[in-house]
Amino acid sequence: MSLDTVVEDIRDEARARAEEIRGEADERAEQIIAEAEADAEEIREERQAEVERTIEQEREQRLSSAKLEAKQARLNARRDILEDVRESVEDALADLEGDRREELTRALLDAATDEFEDGADLSVYGRASDQALLEDVLSDYDNVTYAGERDCLGGVVVESSESRVRVNNTFDSILESVWEDNLKAISERLFEDQ
Structure with missing residues (x-):
């Protein structure tokens, strides 16, 4: 090779x-x-x-x-x-005016005065524009006097000088109570389609 x-x-x-x-x-x-x-x-x-x-x-x-x-x-x-x-x-x-307002005011006043002892001196407060109505209604009661105005829609606030009790029977307080108790039903009725 x-x-x-x-x-x-x-x-x-x-x-x-x-x-x-x-x-x-x-x-x-x-x-x-x-x-x-x-x-x-x-x-x-x-x-x-x-x-x-x-x-x-x-x-x-x-x-x-x-x-x-x-x-x-x-x-x-x-x-x-x-x-x-x-x-x-x-x-x-x-x-609200006239007989309906008077009827409701009397009913609220009756319910409020029932909370006090008979014969107690009571002071009643109400809406300024209801003064004449309240003075007229109060003429049917003994020991109950109109004491002045309260900022409200109507109704009465009753208190006794002898006790520390105050009863708020204004349209406002009743409406608040009814509104809170029925708010769910009101809402359901208003918005039932939704």
Whole structure:
């Protein structure tokens, strides 16, 4: 074997080995690229899922917030309507006149005086515009005098100088009691369609 032949064989082996290494390198490079692409796809899918979760959370928060705002607005509107109804009732009570006002005033005065011992000296307070009515009604009672005005819609406040008892039978106090006792029923009736 000549030296040229040996050199040529070594070169052939080197070329074959280089070709084998290049093939392995290409195969490894393709494997690395495939793994990198798979990792990139997985990362992209995770990020996309994360973004979708974030969007869904924000949507739910905004929806919840909007529902809460709508509920609050509805409650405020109901409260305003109930306040309007109450003001209308107060106006109607304040505007009562004639026999109906006298009848109610007498009934409230009778109920108030029943809370005191017979013969007790009683002072009666009422609405300023009801003074004449009260003085007329009080003429039917012994030991009961008109003592002055009270800021109210009508009715009476009766107190005794001998005891520390005060009976508030004003239209205001009766309305407050009736209103509180019946607020749920009033609300249901006003808003039964909702």
